[in-house]
Amino acid sequence: MAHEAERPEPSGGSVARCELATHPSAQQVRLGLLGGFTLSFRGEELKPSLGARRLLALLAVEPRGLTRARAAEVLWPDLERNRAAAALRTALHRMPACPVPLVKECGAGLLTLSPDVAVDLAAANRAAARILGPAVEMDDRELGRALDLDFDYDLLPDWAEEWLTHCQIRWHQRRLHALETLSRRLAEAGFAGAAVDVALVAIGSDRLRESAHEALVAAYRAAGNEITADAYRRQYERQLREELAREAVPRGRPPVPAPPAAPAARPAAGPRPPAGVIPISAAQTANGRRRPVTPSLAGGHRDHGSALS
Numbered sequence: 001m002a003h004e005a006e007r008p009e010p011s012g013g014s015v016a017r018c019e020l021a022t023h024p025s026a027q028q029v030r031l032g033l034l035g036g037f038t039l040s041f042r043g044e045e046l047k048p049s050l051g052a053r054r055l056l057a058l059l060a061v062e063p064r065g066l067t068r069a070r071a072a073e074v075l076w077p078d079l080e081r082n083r084a085a086a087a088l089r090t091a092l093h094r095m096p097a098c099p100v101p102l103v104k105e106c107g108a109g110l111l112t113l114s115p116d117v118a119v120d121l122a123a124a125n126r127a128a129a130r131i132l133g134p135a136v137e138m139d140d141r142e143l144g145r146a147l148d149l150d151f152d153y154d155l156l157p158d159w160a161e162e163w164l165t166h167c168q169i170r171w172h173q174r175r176l177h178a179l180e181t182l183s184r185r186l187a188e189a190g191f192a193g194a195a196v197d198v199a200l201v202a203i204g205s206d207r208l209r210e211s212a213h214e215a216l217v218a219a220y221r222a223a224g225n226e227i228t229a230d231a232y233r234r235q236y237e238r239q240l241r242e243e244l245a246r247e248a249v250p251r252g253r254p255p256v257p258a259p260p261a262a263p264a265a266r267p268a269a270g271p272r273p274p275a276g277v278i279p280i281s282a283a284q285t286a287n288g289r290r291r292p293v294t295p296s297l298a299g300g301h302r303d304h305g306s307a308l309s
Contacts, residue, residue: 027118034120035153051091060119061167065112074163124149128178151175180215192223
């Protein structure tokens with residue numbers, strides 16, 4: 001995501017002061033963060049600028065709000081303070097024109113999302129809290145509403161923002177736990193088909209997660225498919241063993257040393273000289289020049305150099 005400051009330009013920025021927010025509250029604005037960023041008013045898509053999108057997402061994951069100074073520091077950490085403040089003012093200026101204010105500013109420069117903005121992440125978190133609550137009973141209607149929520153998607157998966165990473169990891173884990181627990185609740189309520197589907201969503205998000213596989217096995221058993229459950233368990237246990245074997249690293253053992261290198265092969269002997277020919281050795285050279293050697297009649301040899309001396 002880009003962090004450059006943008007030049008302000010005239011716009012119908014949708015920012016309201018606390019004392020001026022007198023419009024009827026019907027939450028007609030929908031801000032979607034699960035699976036990707038979307039913003040709409042009464043079903044009509046709104047297209048905020050890059051800076052405005054980042055600010056809206058930040059305020060959505062920080063429901064208590066942030067001061068102007070803190071929001072600028074988080075969104076533009078590489079800029080100087082005055083330039084970051086200018087970038088924040090630009091983002092507020094470039095909020096899309098909307099009959100319902102998107103951002104509310106209270107005293108001391110505290111920025112929050114307007115209460116008229118419905119955020120899918122907030123609704124999914126509330127539902128996940130009920131699903132995961134051990135003492136909370138859910139009737140069939142609540143289970144049906146839980147199936148309609150976006151537990152299939154991660155939080156802004158295409159965004160790589162340092163301030164967003166912790167929220168992304170937390171939502172990913174929460175939604176997987178919620179999917180597994182929802183699958184068990186559905187199986188206990190007699191909705192085995194829905195339980196199987198929900199467990200498969202969890203497995204699709206993390207194929208090596210044992211608890212997600214166990215939720216699917218339990219859903220198969222709730223449907224009366226014992227053979228299918230046993231066969232699937234054997235299959236995923238084999239997959240896990242194979243994966244662990246590929247990634248296993250011995251603990252407490254020194255690494256196995258590499259085998260010693262094979263000794264270098266001796267060069268093959270060259271062809272033997274013909275009978276009567278004596279090879280020239282280093283001792284038979286002088287000043288880098290060969291000294292001719294000829295065989296003698298008595299089987300020895302005659303040094304022509306010495307004969308001339």
